[in-house]
Amino acid sequence: MCAAHDEIDQIHESEKAAKHRIEEAQKKARKIHEDADEEAKMIIEAAEKEAKNSATRMLSEIESRKVEIESSVFKETEKTIKKIQDAAKKKRDDAYQATLKIILGEV
Numbered sequence: 001m002c003a004a005h006d007e008i009d010q011i012h013e014s015e016k017a018a019k020h021r022i023e024e025a026q027k028k029a030r031k032i033h034e035d036a037d038e039e040a041k042m043i044i045e046a047a048e049k050e051a052k053n054s055a056t057r058m059l060s061e062i063e064s065r066k067v068e069i070e071s072s073v074f075k076e077t078e079k080t081i082k083k084i085q086d087a088a089k090k091k092r093d094d095a096y097q098a099t100l101k102i103i104l105g106e107v
Contacts, residue, residue, distance in 0.1 A: 100106075
């Protein structure tokens with residue numbers, strides 16, 4: 001019977017050792033899972049930060065280009081206004097001259 005008790009004790013010890021190994025494996029699996037989750041979170045945060053930085057740079061470039069375009073359009077508009085004013089002034093001067101000639105009877 002001693003041999004049977006020894007075998008039963010060995011079976012219990014084996015079961016106990018197996019349970020311990022299973023618990024250790026589960027702890028390692030949890031740790032790997034937690035580490036993977038943390039790494040994924042860090043990667044996502046880095047990607048979000050890079051995306052925000054990229055969007056900020058793009059918006060800045062767009063705003064800069066908008067200012068350039070507005071400035072160019074403003075300059076062209078000013079040139080056009082100046083040409084129209086000069087043409088109007090010349091026509092006004094020509095009209096004054098014609099009016100003077102009519103008044104003075106030179107026509």
